[in-house]
Amino acid sequence: MTAQLWERGSRLVLAAGWSVGLLVVFLSWWGTSGEATTDDQFRWLGLGVFGLILCLAVSAAWVFTGMRAVGVRIRDVVPRPSDVRRPVVEIRAVPDAVVDDVLVAAAGMRYYHRSSCPLAQGKAIRPAERAAHLREGRAGCGVCRPDQPVGVSAA
């Protein structure tokens, strides 16, 4: 069931406020028209101003209550960008392939790589055993992680 914009209490306050306010303004008019001097009329006029303010105050409360309810509902209903599901884009730096088991390095390089590592592309690389790379003082690349099982990378 959908929630109400204005609860029963708000309706009652509006109805009661307007009923009393209109009655007071009517009394003010009745009193003012029954007096002959302005001094006596001003007392009734003050009562009318009170009735007027009462009606306008409960009306303002009514509108503000409605605006607040709408604002709260907007926060509840309208989805936040973080709630919107988007497809996850998977980025693989190292494709699953047998060829990844080939470890390569070029002369003078400090790290050895999988053959598909982007850091090894475009260089004069040569395949070698891991032990050979280690003997030449190289360490495993931190991007393609040639010492990890195939498919595990830093990306």
Added chain:
Amino acid sequence: MNLLDWARNQWDRVAAVTLFVAGVLAVFLGWLGVSRSAYEAESLPYIVSGGFFGLLALGAGGVLWLSADLRDEWRKLDSIEQAWREQR
């Protein structure tokens, strides 16, 4: 949709416009009464009846119009909520 159906759907806006017109008319009649009064004590009842009731009618019209806008917004939120639930 004919005019009667439209007025039934938009009862609050129709009432608001009616109250606006009544308010303006009441203020005008009040001013007319005051301007034709010979002395001050005779004019004050016109200020209360014409001025005060006219202001109240204008205020009530404004409240009705704003309430209609808020109800429209509430109904839109109903449809957004329904669409959002269906999407989930």
